[in-house]
Amino acid sequence: MVSTDRIESTLLEALEHASGNGCPPKLAEAMHYAVFPGGARVRPKLCLAVAMACAEDSPELVNAAAASIELLHCASLVHDDLPCFDDAEIRRGKPSVHRAFGEDLAVLTGDALIVQAFQVLGRAGRVAPRRLGELLCLIGDSVGGPTGIVAGQAWESEPKVTLVDYERSKTGSLFAAATAAGAIACGADPNAWGKVGDRIGEAYQVADDILDFAGDPEKIGKPVGQDAVHGRPSFAIEHGLKEAKRRLEHLVSSAIRAIPPCPGRAAMRQQVAMEARRFTPDEPLRAAEAAVA
Amino acid sequence: MVSTDRIESTLLEALEHASGNGCPPKLAEAMHYAVFPGGARVRPKLCLAVAMACAEDSPELVNAAAASIELLHCASLVHDDLPCFDDAEIRRGKPSVHRAFGEDLAVLTGDALIVQAFQVLGRAGRVAPRRLGELLCLIGDSVGGPTGIVAGQAWESEPKVTLVDYERSKTGSLFAAATAAGAIACGADPNAWGKVGDRIGEAYQVADDILDFAGDPEKIGKPVGQDAVHGRPSFAIEHGLKEAKRRLEHLVSSAIRAIPPCPGRAAMRQQVAMEARRFTPDEPLRAAEAAVA
Numbered sequence: 001m002v003s004t005d006r007i008e009s010t011l012l013e014a015l016e017h018a019s020g021n022g023c024p025p026k027l028a029e030a031m032h033y034a035v036f037p038g039g040a041r042v043r044p045k046l047c048l049a050v051a052m053a054c055a056e057d058s059p060e061l062v063n064a065a066a067a068s069i070e071l072l073h074c075a076s077l078v079h080d081d082l083p084c085f086d087d088a089e090i091r092r093g094k095p096s097v098h099r100a101f102g103e104d105l106a107v108l109t110g111d112a113l114i115v116q117a118f119q120v121l122g123r124a125g126r127v128a129p130r131r132l133g134e135l136l137c138l139i140g141d142s143v144g145g146p147t148g149i150v151a152g153q154a155w156e157s158e159p160k161v162t163l164v165d166y167e168r169s170k171t172g173s174l175f176a177a178a179t180a181a182g183a184i185a186c187g188a189d190p191n192a193w194g195k196v197g198d199r200i201g202e203a204y205q206v207a208d209d210i211l212d213f214a215g216d217p218e219k220i221g222k223p224v225g226q227d228a229v230h231g232r233p234s235f236a237i238e239h240g241l242k243e244a245k246r247r248l249e250h251l252v253s254s255a256i257r258a259i260p261p262c263p264g265r266a267a268m269r270q271q272v273a274m275e276a277r278r279f280t281p282d283e284p285l286r287a288a289e290a291a292v293a
Numbered sequence: 294m295v296s297t298d299r300i301e302s303t304l305l306e307a308l309e310h311a312s313g314n315g316c317p318p319k320l321a322e323a324m325h326y327a328v329f330p331g332g333a334r335v336r337p338k339l340c341l342a343v344a345m346a347c348a349e350d351s352p353e354l355v356n357a358a359a360a361s362i363e364l365l366h367c368a369s370l371v372h373d374d375l376p377c378f379d380d381a382e383i384r385r386g387k388p389s390v391h392r393a394f395g396e397d398l399a400v401l402t403g404d405a406l407i408v409q410a411f412q413v414l415g416r417a418g419r420v421a422p423r424r425l426g427e428l429l430c431l432i433g434d435s436v437g438g439p440t441g442i443v444a445g446q447a448w449e450s451e452p453k454v455t456l457v458d459y460e461r462s463k464t465g466s467l468f469a470a471a472t473a474a475g476a477i478a479c480g481a482d483p484n485a486w487g488k489v490g491d492r493i494g495e496a497y498q499v500a501d502d503i504l505d506f507a508g509d510p511e512k513i514g515k516p517v518g519q520d521a522v523h524g525r526p527s528f529a530i531e532h533g534l535k536e537a538k539r540r541l542e543h544l545v546s547s548a549i550r551a552i553p554p555c556p557g558r559a560a561m562r563q564q565v566a567m568e569a570r571r572f573t574p575d576e577p578l579r580a581a582e583a584a585v586a
Binding site: 018019022024026027028031079082102105107108110111116118122129130141150151154155156157 | 311312313317318319320324372378397400401404408409412419420423428429433439440443446454
């Protein structure tokens, strides 16, 4: 698939730059380990899909935006897996970075991937400076304070948090950035597209809550039941599986309806529906249906 | 002092943005704690001094570059103090961030400050987009892989490292970025100015090695003898105090000689000499002189 090639080759190029001549070998290895092989690459695919739907005119900048967002996602996984958070043993079916390389290198790998996300933008932005400032603000805000994914993770250290604040920061913000960045990188309206990403992100989080609540750890490559263990807000825990399924369907169709007029609108609608099916956890939902039947 | 006001007010504005509406309260507090009150603010002062020497024409971008570099420095202190590295109890005369807020918030505070450094650049870059790409590449490379300060810290996890590789990455790179960023932000030559910062950074590192080897922990606000404890390369340990003093003097005068032609060259020379005196550790050097007399 073309967009997969674009994503993987841009990520590989970014990693080659960041771990090139003079890099401490273990850091170089750990950075590569944290990014390859990837997960579903949902966020960068979404970014590229928006750009293609908008008849992109600056593919280098689009690739950089997509890679930047995926690097930030990978960095957040490395840090969230640390012993002071989830202490996850397994990620993407192999030992988490701190289990494979030690806690020190896991902290630095996350740091280096965050910085790399901005190095990638900077290199592409020198070629297409016009849209760089807006892209940098958007991606920075989706990760940092006050409501980016770092803030989302920090809500876990507060005594009280609402489901909406938590999930919007922890997951929604980077999805909204993925679609809005695709739009900015080709001169389209980031606000309209940001809403699409926001809803897809919320759908993805509900799906993730369902998987954690009732999924099969073998199939998803990570342990389940973590939301309950860590006392994290979860739609599935709060409202039950049946309501979670209804919410998920509503969010996906609302995302599809929010797609603004653009040259590739029909294809984009199809792609969102297809990707949504991919991350919809069939098995626990079927179990839920059977339970309420 | 004018440049101090510029630095503190830009940092404060950055922090207000990053910890504004919707930010988890503990993260907001920890970010503020990590940045205020500051240390000597040597790097942002250097950045501003270069811009003033070059008759700056874009003060907003200069302020953003200086604040960005200081935020990255503060982030590196928070992460380097973590239990998996130095496990430092004290920083800038008060409990380190992980001692005051817990390890989880210390990881996130460092992350949020790294991202904030780029958010600051993005916001200013929207006003002055012309120089943003170059500034972003320069600052990104000075922090990330393969030879930025994250790489410098990662050398501590390698079985073998040379003094030059370690100190150039761990300290030199952000100093070189401080002077080069000041130059880029006002359209001057970053290469010529980068050399000045590189030498000042090396001088600063030698001074730091001397302080760690023979300084008074009460006066410098952090424990000493850490280089020996952690087996880190140190000029003072490797070559002795007398040779370290000679090296320090050589580096400072070499930095002053490297200052390129510019409207404020004479004042810049004076300022570098003055700042160098400020971070030169008189007491251990006097002790060294007494010992060899």
